[in-house]
Amino acid sequence: MKHLIFKDIDEPGLNTIDVYRRRGGYGDRLRQALSMPREALVHELEASGLRGRGGAGFSMGKKASFLPKGAMDKYLVCNADESEPGTFKDREIMQKCPHMLIEGMIIAAYAAGANRSFIYIRGEYVEQADILDAALVEAYDAGLLGDNILGTDHSLSLVVHRGAGAYICGEETGLLDSLEGKRGNPRLKPPFPANQGLYQGPTLINNVETLATIPHIVEMGAEEYAKLGAEGSTGTKLVSVSGNVQRPGNYEIELGTSSRDIIYGLAGGPPEGREIKLWFPGGSSSPVLTKDDLDLPYDFNTMAKAGSMLGSGAIIVVDDSNSVVDVCLWLAEFYRHESCGKCTPCREGTNWTVKMLERIQTGLATPMDLDIMASVCENIIGNCLCVLGDAMAMPVGSMIQKFRPEFEEHIEAARARNAFTGDEDAPELALIQGAVA
Amino acid sequence: MTVPRFGHGSRVPGWDDAVDLTKDPATLPDPATTPVPADLRAEIERHMAKYPDRRSAAIPALAAAQRVHGWCSPEAVEQVACVMRLTPAYLLAVASFYDMLDTRPVGHRRVYVCTNISCSLCGGRELLGRLQAELADDPDVQVRGFECLGACDIAPMASIDGVYVGPIEDGEVAELARQVRDGEEPLPDKQLLRRPSADPHANTREWTPQSFAPPAKLERATPSNDPVPPEPSSFGAPMEGDAAGPSAPIEQAPNPEDDA
């Protein structure tokens, strides 16, 4: 299997510039990229077919080409917020090979004509941010950041900005507001960040993995890179596999590898004697798939065709020892907590979904609640400023659709167990009134 | 085990508090009557210098103040407001948005236990309950459930003042609690930084397991039990010396109070 990012990932000291250089970093490929005309570089990135690794899967080169030409201040922002449940790939890149990200940013900034750049890293990643800070000092000292990089007329400043714990700051416009020192509420789009982003200037935002791939594309050439992977999903991808698997971790695969090979072959599958009940192919925001879908090739288009999405490339495996209602509730609780509250359908819809799931847990629900829940989800989708609401509604909807009998069974069992008698002091009643701490 | 919620059912604090309408809104603090520790002032100024707009430094500045005061107390917010020339209300609005900034008095040693899907599948919620029970009597320590911390490969896991450890087995909880209490390195063998990649095809060469010790350059502030912060915090060590990167000229954001 072809490895680009993870080629020497565990080499001792790879986080320092010396070792990174020894492995080909900041060498000819950087010089070559900076000597190309901007348009040619953007074209190269577009031709590589590289799609964003942060969630939306938009063509990286195309996004770079949307930035207006001209002499205004332009910005490059690296999205290192990585808060999508199940995702932990950017963490491994930043912690073990921070210079790969910095090199990618130098090239991307050159392509976009940006002179200032920021890495917005989630505040919880203290160790990774410290490593990045140290790498930044090395890069500045080596003249790879700052004015006239490698003697060219490309200049770039880079600042590591630590967030403070909010999933919504991974959404690109929420991130920009947060980076401007505000509450991280997403903005109305358009205008898109490419036209009006950070400090109102044109801004290119990309995920850590997207940016870290760029040096490899320059080195291999777009044509070679595009040969890796599958139709419409070129290249390699880091997949974070977690949940009920024997060997959780990050794996670099070529897009288009069979999902079974990833979950069973690489990650070892669920513990002995258990079977996969459902899996999230792209973080908790992606509609769930079942064991019938395990033979699908893992790439952007196939996952979309299967009714889900590749998202951030985070596979969460849930085995048959778990109840789908529990998983659904954990998921909904997360989105309720992280909804920024700006749009009513998302703020209220996530809250009511949690409440209905709690009713199911406590035996107060009837099968009708499932229909109400499905309609709440329907009313969130497409009616909000950003897709956080959809990100709850779609997986919850898919779980109800695919596991409806289990939900109904659970409702009946809980009702029988609790035999709710209309007692005013029943603990279940207190729970739905939100009075239980 | 359920994750604690506030009375109104949410994990977000403060939505219950009524605004005191009889009070005048706080204005920009007067530097003459607002003493700010010199270190804190210097750190906030260094942060402000990194950005084209000084307001971008709001989160790093509040984090620095939290490191000094233990939480974003009214006094802490006032000091940040004084240095940044922003109103306390603006800063409080920012602070209350983010999970890592505490707008209530809490223990200044922070233990976050992940309770999101992958960790819950591996016993994260039970771990939270047990750690909370073990450390309930220590007012300096705050143990709380947190959303996915981005380390689902070591589920169930916890972040001890920013140091990730996991997978935490049942038999290790008591030991971990003791280490947190005594300010020792938490479970050294289970720290994330020492973990090699899971991908069997990842490396073209063999590296010894010893190679995964944390990089030598990284010096962590050691936690202490001194009741008086400054403290190592979940935000890491304070920013010292010159910031990496050029000091950008501070172009002021439009702010009517500035010209007054």
Ligand SMILES: Cc1cc2nc3c(=O)[nH]c(=O)nc-3n(C[C@H](O)[C@H](O)[C@H](O)COP(=O)(O)O)c2cc1C
């Ligand atoms: C609620 C929400 C959370 C997101 N979180 C992240 C994140 O943590 N990291 C990330 O790279 N992208 C995240 N995204 C996607 C970004 O909005 C954006 O698409 C991405 O950073 C673009 O980079 P890419 O083109 O390289 O993928 C999130 C999107 C939404 C709607």
Ligand code: SF4
């Ligand atoms: S959809 Fe939700 S998270 Fe997104 S802006 Fe609206 S309220 Fe905020």
Ligand code: FES
């Ligand atoms: S689910 Fe616990 S770290 Fe991601």
